[in-house]
Amino acid sequence: MVMMLKPEKMCKVTIAGTKSSLPTVVNKLHELKMLHIEDYKKIQQSEWLDIGTPNEKASEVAQKLLKIRSIKSQLPKVKAKESNAKVPDAENRILKLLDKIKQIDEEKNKIESQLKEISPFSALNLNFELFAPYKNIFVATGYVSNASKLNTALEAGINDKEYQFYSNTADKNKHLVAVFAKISEKEKVLQILQKHSFQEISTATASNYKGSPKVLTEKLQKEKAMLENGKNSVSVELAKIASLSLDDFDSEEMKLAKEAEKLQAPLRFAASKNAFVAEGWMPLSKYGILESKLTGISKNKIFIEKAEVSHEDEEKVPISLKNPRPSRSFEFLIELFALPKYQEIDPTFLMFLAFPLFFGFMLGDIGYGLVAFGFFAYLRHKLKDNDAKRLINVLMLSSLSSIAFGVLFGEFFGFEELFGYVLPHLISRAHETNTLLTISVLVGLVHVNIGLLLGFYNELHHKGFKAAMLEKASWMILEIGAILWAANKFGYFAFNHYAAYAIMLAAVAMLYLGEGIKGIFELPSIATNILSYARLMAVGLASVSLAAVVNEFAFNSFHSGSILGILGGTLLLIVGHTVNLLLGMLSPFLHSIRLHYVEFFGKFFAGGGRKYQPFGE
Amino acid sequence: MAEAGLIAIGAGLAIGLSAIGAGIAEKDIGAAAVGAIAEKPEFFGKGLLFTVIPETLVIFGLVIALQLLGLAHAG
Numbered sequence: 001m002v003m004m005l006k007p008e009k010m011c012k013v014t015i016a017g018t019k020s021s022l023p024t025v026v027n028k029l030h031e032l033k034m035l036h037i038e039d040y041k042k043i044q045q046s047e048w049l050d051i052g053t054p055n056e057k058a059s060e061v062a063q064k065l066l067k068i069r070s071i072k073s074q075l076p077k078v079k080a081k082e083s084n085a086k087v088p089d090a091e092n093r094i095l096k097l098l099d100k101i102k103q104i105d106e107e108k109n110k111i112e113s114q115l116k117e118i119s120p121f122s123a124l125n126l127n128f129e130l131f132a133p134y135k136n137i138f139v140a141t142g143y144v145s146n147a148s149k150l151n152t153a154l155e156a157g158i159n160d161k162e163y164q165f166y167s168n169t170a171d172k173n174k175h176l177v178a179v180f181a182k183i184s185e186k187e188k189v190l191q192i193l194q195k196h197s198f199q200e201i202s203t204a205t206a207s208n209y210k211g212s213p214k215v216l217t218e219k220l221q222k223e224k225a226m227l228e229n230g231k232n233s234v235s236v237e238l239a240k241i242a243s244l245s246l247d248d249f250d251s252e253e254m255k256l257a258k259e260a261e262k263l264q265a266p267l268r269f270a271a272s273k274n275a276f277v278a279e280g281w282m283p284l285s286k287y288g289i290l291e292s293k294l295t296g297i298s299k300n301k302i303f304i305e306k307a308e309v310s311h312e313d314e315e316k317v318p319i320s321l322k323n324p325r326p327s328r329s330f331e332f333l334i335e336l337f338a339l340p341k342y343q344e345i346d347p348t349f350l351m352f353l354a355f356p357l358f359f360g361f362m363l364g365d366i367g368y369g370l371v372a373f374g375f376f377a378y379l380r381h382k383l384k385d386n387d388a389k390r391l392i393n394v395l396m397l398s399s400l401s402s403i404a405f406g407v408l409f410g411e412f413f414g415f416e417e418l419f420g421y422v423l424p425h426l427i428s429r430a431h432e433t434n435t436l437l438t439i440s441v442l443v444g445l446v447h448v449n450i451g452l453l454l455g456f457y458n459e460l461h462h463k464g465f466k467a468a469m470l471e472k473a474s475w476m477i478l479e480i481g482a483i484l485w486a487a488n489k490f491g492y493f494a495f496n497h498y499a500a501y502a503i504m505l506a507a508v509a510m511l512y513l514g515e516g517i518k519g520i521f522e523l524p525s526i527a528t529n530i531l532s533y534a535r536l537m538a539v540g541l542a543s544v545s546l547a548a549v550v551n552e553f554a555f556n557s558f559h560s561g562s563i564l565g566i567l568g569g570t571l572l573l574i575v576g577h578t579v580n581l582l583l584g585m586l587s588p589f590l591h592s593i594r595l596h597y598v599e600f601f602g603k604f605f606a607g608g609g610r611k612y613q614p615f616g617e
Numbered sequence: 618m619a620e621a622g623l624i625a626i627g628a629g630l631a632i633g634l635s636a637i638g639a640g641i642a643e644k645d646i647g648a649a650a651v652g653a654i655a656e657k658p659e660f661f662g663k664g665l666l667f668t669v670i671p672e673t674l675v676i677f678g679l680v681i682a683l684q685l686l687g688l689a690h691a692g
Contacts (some may be wrong), residue, residue: 338662529675597662598669607662 005346006580007339007609008322010309011284015294016277017302023055025278026265028297030258034279034290036318050276052266053278061263065256067091072249074098077241080246090245096236097616100428104231109222115217117205122213123168124178129204138186138356140179140193142200147175150196157192158185174199195199209549265326265615281309281318282614314342320610327352329393337597340608343461345454345568347596347605354447354600355592360401360541362588364429365412369402394587400570413577414547436537444533444599445479448526451603458604471515471601475526527601535591550576624689628682642671658689 013035017025029035030079035568040051071094087093120141131139144150155161164180181189209216269278284292287306294304309317319339321331331350340346363369373396380392410425417423427435452472459468481503483521488495505524511519550572556570601607650664 088642145660304686336661338659524673524676525677528673531676531679534679594669597665601662605662608659 004325005349007342007346008320008346008612010281010320010612011287011545012279012307012313013282013287013304014277014307015278015302015304017298018275019271019299022052022266022276024297025294025302026215026262029293030262030265030616032290032293033614034282035278036282036612037265037268037278037280037615039280040277042270044439047270049270049277052269052271054266055263057065058260058263060261061256063251065092065260068249068253068256071095072253072279075246076560077244078243078246080250082247083242086248087241087245090241090248094238094241094245097234097241101231102158104227104234108131108227108231110166110221113228115220115224116212118209118216120176120201121206122205122207122217123170123176123212124166125168125212126166126178127212128206128209129211130481132373134183135182137443138181138183138189138284139203140181140189140200142172142177142193142198143197144177144193144196144409145175146196147177150177150192151351152173153196154179154181154189161346163189166218170247170282184268202413212407229500254539261615266399280614280615285318286585309342312427317609318612320612321346323348323352330355332390333394333593333596335457335611337601338605339609341606341609341613344458344606344609347601350450350492351596356398356401358536358595359588360403360405361536362591363399363402364405364409364540364542365411365413365543365584365586366403366406366491367411367577368543369399369406370582371581372402372585373399395585398592400587411544411547414544414551414580415617429540430548433537433541440533440536441530443490443536444530447478447533447595447600448603449479455604458606467514468511471519474507474510474514477510477521478504478526481530483505490507510577529602532599533595535543535595539591541586543580543587546580546583547577550580573578618658624685628685628689631685632678632682634676635674639671639674642674643668646671 002004016027030545040049068091075094081165116127121131125143131141145197147169151165151167154163154165158181161171162182163185166178168176179189179193181522233358234600264274273339286307291304291306294302306479321334322337327349330348333351333355333484334346360369364374364569376392376396376399380389380396383389383392407413408426409429410423411429412418412423416425416428416430452475456468456472459471481500482504484495485497485500487493488497488500510525511523515522554569554573554576557572559565649667649675650660650668654664
């Protein structure tokens with residue numbers, strides 16, 4: 001039955017041979033891309049098999065790979081350009097250019113630190129020699145909060161006003177000052193300076209320079225500009241070479257990576273002095289091809305056999321999903337959650353059926369569905385990533401479903417009638433909310449119970465009939481009891497309510513036997529899981545209401561008649577519907593996924609399988 | 618008439634407060650789950666399941682609110 005799909009059947013493969021046939025075996029395995037290698041781990045020291053040694057060329061290839069990867073990481077971000085001619089010796093030229101850029105940067109830094117050093121001197125516009133230590137003159141250079149106040153204080157304080165005062169008041173917060181006074185006045189000057197919150201700066205570096213600081217600053221700035229120009233031209237050349245060689249680097253890297261993988265494969269095998277043993281998993285259906293190709297190429301000098309997956313191995317077997325073609329994109333959603341364990345049911349196909357229905361039910365608008373479909377079709381063109389492509393496929397199918405539900409609900413961008421002509425519909429979402437609520441809850445009931453049935457099947461295979469009955473069937477019996485009790489209470493048909501209580505009690509007892517006390521705590525969860533599906537109605541209602549509100553405001557704006565009204569109305573329509581569309585693409589997606597992952601999978605799916613990654617891919 | 622208004626307020630409080638409670642509960646669980654998934658991506662399913670366990674609180678609130686609204690209609 002198509003609902004009971006399971007991951008692909010695997011078998012365990014053992015290959016043994018002499019070391020001389022190891023390279024041919026590795027190359028063929030890499031080419032076939034079928035074997036998922038189980039790395040050999042030496043568990044006990046006494047075992048006489050160790051891991052193999054890599055081929056001699058492995059370290060050489062690894063070094064080349066490292067060099068290319070480091071060059072790629074240092075390149076500026078450029079777009080690859082098509083070129084017919086390969087740039088000669090691209091790697092070394094690029095390394096030289098990168099070195100040059102580093103040199104230029106170093107020199108620039110030196111110049112900038114010099115400029116910083118001489119900035120106070122150029123701010124005061126005093127030659128460097130004036131700051132050399134004097135025999136009879138005392139110099140104080142530094143920052144005060146107010147230079148003119150300081151000057152007045154010095155004038156008043158120093159005898160005969162014998163001092164020289166220079167200042168630069170460009171910075172409002174800090175005024176740079178230099179005071180030259182007689183050595184005899186040193187104490188007095190220092191006292192006055194202290195009163196003006198003087199912060200001294202060292203002038204020792206002045207001895208490194210000569211002449212006017214302004215001239216020196218100009219010279220340094222010119223040097224800096226020249227260096228910048230040089231750097232720019234080097235960068236331009238680097239970018240040119242980079243964009244021409246990027247494709248070559250990429251393909252070279254891929255080639256080297258494949259080589260490295262092949263040369264290092266022996267590390268994953270068990271080996272003795274003259275022989276090797278490789279173990280792995282592969283799909284049972286392809287074993288025949290592997291066996292014939294390997295025995296053919298190694299001229300019967302190797303030993304190869306297959307074994308069935310034993311019960312203990314089931315935890316380790318890699319999982320390869322096998323689904324009918326249309327539902328393959330949905331495997332992305334399964335991988336996002338967890339891959340199923342080896343003998344579990346693979347829910348991809350069921351998700352393929354249910355997910356677009358939930359999405360369409362919540363978005364349910366012809367206009368939005370069309371815009372969404374167009375948008376995703378355009379994205380499909382532009383994106384290359386495999387995962388993104390699968391997701392886009394899922395979304396495109398869901399938008400088609402939205403269009404179908406839009407026809408069912410008779411909605412077009414929130415309008416229920418166009419130009420006076422009421423759109424034909426089966427149910428009107430805005431007006432028949434109770435019907436929709438009932439439908440949503442019924443959908444929940446069906447979906448959750450399908451989950452319980454699948455869980456029953458899983459447990460049946462895994463733990464046997466009794467466990468399956470106690471853990472999964474107990475929920476269904478509980479539901480039956482509850483429905484019978486409710487039917488009796490609300491007058492649908494007569495059923496002895498004591499009998500209904502007895503059925504429910506029996507179910508609770510079965511659950512306790514099956515799952516213990518934690519099962520009892522989970523009792524309300526069946527009700528909450530089913531009611532959780534009411535969000536199908538809720539999210540849909542929110543989307544419709546928002547669209548209706550936007551439409552109404554826009555039309556009020558149109559009817560006001562003025563140009564401003566019409567412009568404002570159109571703007572409101574566009575912005576409002578765009579926002580609603582974005583919400584309408586995100587929200588139903590999220591909620592449909594959540595309903596699957598939590599409410600549906602929670603009933604039967606354990607997950608935890610690891611992905612099948614064959615050697616060579 | 619005033620009675621219907623009070624009942625409506627009661628229904629609003631029932632669902633609103635229980636939603637706040639669920640939000641407070643799921644906030645820390647969600648943060649821990651995201652941290653665990655960052656370390657071990659296989660934990661995604663269990664993490665999501667743990668995060669939404671407090672939804673039961675909201676459903677209880679919803680049931681009470683609907684009962685109350687039924688009362689308002691009948692009265």
